[in-house]
Amino acid sequence: xxxxxFLVAAIAILFLCQFTPLWTQDEMxxxxxxxxxYQGGSQANEQVCKKGKYIVNSSDGERYLYDLNTGELIxxxxxxxxxxxxxxxEGDKFYIRNLTENTFEEYDIKTKALIQKLPHVINGxxxxxxxxxxxxxxxxxxxxxxxVFKDLYTGTVLDSFKVPNSPDEATFRMVDQGEFSFDGRxxxxxxxxxxxxxxxxxxxxYDRQAKEIVFLRYIExxxxxxxxxxxxxxxxxxxxSHRMKLNDxxxxxxxxxxxxxxxxxxxxxIKINKLANFTSARLRLDxxxxxxxxxxxxxxxxxxxxxxxYENKRIIDYxxxxxxxxFDSNNIWYWSSSLGLLRKYRFxxxxxxxxxxxxxxxxxxxxxxSEYITITKPTEGxxxxxxxxxxxxxxxxxxxxxxxxxPMTTSHQMNVEHLPRGVYYLRMGxxxxxxxxx
Numbered sequence: 185x186x187x188x189x190f191l192v193a194a195i196a197i198l199f200l201c202q203f204t205p206l207w208t209q210d211e212m213x214x215x216x217x218x219x220x221x222y223q224g225g226s227q228a229n230e231q232v233c234k235k236g237k238y239i240v241n242s243s244d245g246e247r248y249l250y251d252l253n254t255g256e257l258i259x260x261x262x263x264x265x266x267x268x269x270x271x272x273x274e275g276d277k278f279y280i281r282n283l284t285e286n287t288f289e290e291y292d293i294k295t296k297a298l299i300q301k302l303p304h305v306i307n308g309x310x311x312x313x314x315x316x317x318x319x320x321x322x323x324x325x326x327x328x329x330x331x332v333f334k335d336l337y338t339g340t341v342l343d344s345f346k347v348p349n350s351p352d353e354a355t356f357r358m359v360d361q362g363e364f365s366f367d368g369r370x371x372x373x374x375x376x377x378x379x380x381x382x383x384x385x386x387x388x389x390y391d392r393q394a395k396e397i398v399f400l401r402y403i404e405x406x407x408x409x410x411x412x413x414x415x416x417x418x419x420x421x422x423x424x425s426h427r428m429k430l431n432d433x434x435x436x437x438x439x440x441x442x443x444x445x446x447x448x449x450x451x452x453x454i455k456i457n458k459l460a461n462f463t464s465a466r467l468r469l470d471x472x473x474x475x476x477x478x479x480x481x482x483x484x485x486x487x488x489x490x491x492x493x494y495e496n497k498r499i500i501d502y503x504x505x506x507x508x509x510x511f512d513s514n515n516i517w518y519w520s521s522s523l524g525l526l527r528k529y530r531f532x533x534x535x536x537x538x539x540x541x542x543x544x545x546x547x548x549x550x551x552x553x554s555e556y557i558t559i560t561k562p563t564e565g566x567x568x569x570x571x572x573x574x575x576x577x578x579x580x581x582x583x584x585x586x587x588x589x590x591p592m593t594t595s596h597q598m599n600v601e602h603l604p605r606g607v608y609y610l611r612m613g614x615x616x617x618x619x620x621x622x
Contacts, residue, residue, distance in 0.1 A: 215530040217515065218255035222248075222524050230519075231314070234366050236469050236512055237275035238293070239526070249278055249293075252510075252517060255528065259296065272315045273366070279312065288312070304339035312336070313361040316368035320392075324362070326354040329375065333392065345390065347375065348397060354378075359385055365420050369393050370445055372422075389422070389445060398448060420445040423465035423476070440465060440476050454492060454499070467494075469512040477507055548610060552620035555601045559612065561594070574598065577609045584608070 222243050231240040238258070241248045247269035249259040261269050261280060268281035268288075277299070280289050288305035291298055305312060305321070312321035319336040329350040333342045350356060356375040363372045371390045377383040389399035399422065422443040429436040430453065438456040443449070456478060467474040472495050478488045489508055491500040509517045509526070517528050548559050559574060574596065576585040584603065589596050600608075603621045610617055 217528040217530055219528070220250055220255055220257075220526040222526065230509075231271065231361070232510055233271050233275040234273040234317070235275045236510060238271045238278075239517075240269055240271055240278075241526070242269075250526075252528070258293065259291075268312065270312055270315055272319075273317045273364070273368075279315070302337065302339075305334075305336065314364055316364035316371075317366065318368040320364075320368060322362055322371065324358050324373075326357060328352040329356055331371075331373075331390070333371075343392060343395065345395065347388065350375070356386075365445070366418055367420065370398075370420055391445070398445060399443070419467070419471055421451075421467060423467075423474075424450075425465075452497075466508055466510060469510070472513075475508050475511065547612075547615060547617050548619060552622045553600065554622040555599065557598050557600055557610070557619060559596045559598070559610070575611045576600070576603075577611065578606065 220241075222241055230242070232252075233239070237252055239250050239252055241250070245263050247261045247267070248257060249269055249271060250257055259269065259278065259280075261267060265282070265284055266280050267283060268279070270279045271293070272278070276293055278291050278293050280291065281287075282289050282301075285301070286303070288302040289298060290300050290302060315321050315336060320333050320342055321336055323332045323334065324330075325332070329347040329352075330344060331347075332344040334340060335342055347356075355377060357378040359374040359376045364370070365372075369392055371392060373388055373390070375386045375388070384402055384404045387399075387401050387403065388397055390396070391398045401424070422445060424441045424443055425438065426441065427436050427438050430439075433455075435458065437458055440454045440456055441450050442452045442454075444451050454476070456476070465474050465476040473491060473493055475489050475491050478490065492498070493500055507518055509519050511517065511531070514530060515528055516531050517526060519526050547561065548557050550557070572589045572593075574587050574589060575583055576598075578584050585598070585600070587596075587598060600621055605621055607618060607620055610619060
């Protein structure tokens with residue numbers, strides 16, 4: 185009788201779990217890969233290669249170049265001798281300002297060999313901080329407030345403009361390092377009144393092709409002070425967080441809006457809620473998903489990061505408590521300010537069991553089972569770098585069993601007789617399926 189009751193309960197659980205997210209909202213849903221302990225425990229500024237390969241961190245007066253795939257430290261500047269460590273958007277070269285010789289040096293990122301010295305890229309403190317896809321860099325002059333774009337290799341002036349409606353005297357300062365879009369067409373920068381601590385930030389986007397400012401927004405200090413442009417992808421999108429009332433709204437809500445710089449149009453408005461006072465976003469490198477952050481969404485002191493499936497136009501019922509710096513189809517990276525760490529985790533973007541369990545193809549049987557399960561086509565769904573390993577998790581996300589399998593295996597049998605009765609999740613590469621142990 186007890187066995188029959190458990191079978192009924194197990195079938196009920198199997199049905200309900202079709203609509204239940206796979207993971208809890210704790211860190212156990214993330215498979216830890218590596219972490220970087222930033223020197224000095226703080227992050228002064230950061231530059232990420234547009235293709236997501238490398239990151240430059242500036243802290244404790246030095247600059248560090250890391251490989252985002254392995255966490256390897258590729259280069260570290262020497263205080264008083266070198267500065268301005270920059271990686272290009274292609275991720276094949278990095279640049280250092282040699283203070284002793286007063287030159288700007290180009291290195292091969294794989295061999296770390298010096299390629300050439302560029303003596304013309306010196307203009308006081310106006311050394312390059314960003315290098316675009318078409319090998320351009322910018323210089324900012326605060327008297328008057330103007331920008332000059334130059335060719336990295338020849339020093340030739342490509343373009344220049346004065347910030348509209350700004351005074352000729354040195355009133356405003358840049359609040360960031362500037363940012364080129366993936367294709368180099370757009371340049372985003374922020375200016376703030378250096379004589380007023382209460383002033384907000386003016387954010388601009390300059391179109392280098394049309395030679396005009398195509399977006400301007402002033403953000404009050406209480407709203408966080410930053411405009412989030414997503415330039416770590418192919419699309420020239422910008423995410424704008426604002427409070428507004430659309431036609432079908434009863435009151436004003438907080439929205440996260442997607443602005444296409446190429447068409448100068450808003451493409452989508454995502455209604456967040458009534459409580460969150462600011463949001464920011466990061467688009468996944470393949471343009472298929474983005475994450476947005478809510479500041480105090482429940483009226484308490486907790487920040488929450490959520491995911492939006494852009495292809496299917498839906499908010500994923502899943503949250504994280506960490507701010508994601510960048511993410512791709514297999515991994516996420518986030519910065520922990522309290523610990524002074526940059527961490528990399530592998531993450532299953534299928535998120536819910538329902539995405540896999542409703543497939544017609546059966547990947548394991550019998551289900552429910554009391555002794556053995558047989559996995560069909562076990563090596564499908566693996567990325568080449570992942571290896572071939574079958575893992576079984578309980579409902580708390582705890583790994584309870586794993587086995588390595590040969591890449592040529594056509595089917596694989598596992599003995600699960602020792603596992604306690606209950607619901608489990610079997611994962612193979614990017615595939616996940618739930619089963620019940622009787």
